[in-house]
């Protein structure tokens with residue numbers, strides 16, 4: 001599994017791009033707090049935390065990537081320092097529950113509904129990530145499939161909750177925000193569905209340098225859409241709802 | 247006491263996770279200051295200080311961990327640079343008294359009761375940490391037991407103060423915040439009780455790589471619950487009490 005220089009650089013630049021985008025998004029969300037009603041400030045704080053935590057992990061993952069390869073006499077060689085795949089999963093363990101909480105918060109449901117939905121979705125998300133990790137680092141293709149399929153169970157449950165469980169709450173939203181909230185829900189489901197696709201694409205060509213590149217670049221794109229892109233929608237929803245209240 | 251690569255990585259990722267969580271929590275608390283009444287801003291400032299101080303120490307402890315091992319020719323080896331255990335105790339010396347002060351502050355007691363309770367609890371906490379340290383670095387299992395048991399005396403006194411001393415003040419709290427304050431008190435006692443458990447679990451298998459891993463991962467989980475988790479409760483209490491005042 002020897003990487004070409006082109007493959008090495010592609011991943012290298014994807015990580016740097018991920019860091020820059022997520023750090024910039026963080027500042028956008030936190031500065032935006034002053035433009036929305038108090039009720040929605042926590043949602044923007046959390047959106048910014050998600051991208052901040054992710055930016056930190058992209059910084060670390062970039063460092064881990066550059067530490068694991070070196071140019072010796074002009075050719076690219078593995079240094080023997082292992083690339084730390086766990087950063088992504090540590091990141092998801094924190095950010096995926098936060099993203100779901102954010103979606104719930106911006107809907108402005110009653111206190112008890114907020115707590116029960118956020119707890120259930122948060123726990124399912126943590127379970128999904130915890131089941132995926134052993135598969136990501138499995139030595140064999142079989143392990144990748146088994147853990148991945150187990151992780152699909154909480155994933156599909158979350159999708160069900162978002163589509164069926166939230167549909168009534170969505171129809172109670174103010175007219176001007178309803179379209180955006182539906183969009184945020186759909187962006188969540190669509191961007192999240194991209195992760196298992198990347199994961200199983202990695203299972204098909206397991207071990208090859210090509211599948212390493214697909215996984216790293218694929219997850220990076222998915223992270224940017226699911227965190228920064230989604231956050232922009234949350235910001236727009238908060239602004240519209242604040243206007244509707246004023 | 248040779249660590250496997252898996253054990254090394256587990257501790258490595260736990261430290262990185264601790265840093266990310268505590269740094270994110272800090273920002274959450276400080277941004278949240280703008281959402282509460284002036285009376286509770288100091289409590290949020292302090293919650294954020296606790297997590298900020300801890301984030302700093304996790305950064306340092308991570309650096310100390312990576313400095314004490316290296317991958318040489320693809321295998322993990324101790325470098326001879328000692329891992330600095332003292333960071334945790336320096337951290338606790340600062341953060342444990344602050345946590346207790348925070349709990350007192352958010353209760354909004356009279357000025358004289360605030361001062362006398364905060365002083366007593368703060369001193370007991372400092373004593374508890376100071377007595378624990380010689381045991382943590384003791385070369386023999388016996389030393390670990392003796393200092394640990396001495397440290398249990400102020401610890402149990404604190405637990406007593408929280409349960410018995412504070413119960414009257416808790417029943418004077420406004421209805422809407424009482425449940426959360428009781429929860430914060432219970433989370434304090436439960437999460438703090440986890441520290442001596444980790445400590446004595448380390449005494450049982452002292453010296454082995456396994457007990458090093460248990461201690462480091464165990465304290466990290468405890469720190470996240472006792473500082474970030476507890477802080478979220480303080481934030482919620484402050485928000486509810488501010489609403490009740492408005």
Ligand SMILES: CC1=C(/C=C/C(C)=C/C=C/C(C)=C/C=O)C(C)(C)CCC1
Pocket residue numbers: 050092095096099128129131132133147148149151152155192193195196199223226227
């Ligand atoms: C279903 C499934 C997975 C789903 C991962 C998801 C849905 C991750 C979402 C991450 C996000 C949204 C990060 C941004 O904050 C795994 C773990 C790849 C393993 C294979 C099965």
Ligand SMILES: CC1=C(/C=C/C(C)=C/C=C/C(C)=C/C=O)C(C)(C)CCC1
Pocket residue numbers: 296338341342345374375378379393394395397398401438439441442445469472473
């Ligand atoms: C009783 C006891 C201990 C208690 C430690 C505690 C209770 C630490 C709490 C730390 C917190 C809350 C940090 C977060 O800010 C030691 C020192 C392990 C030594 C063994 C006996």
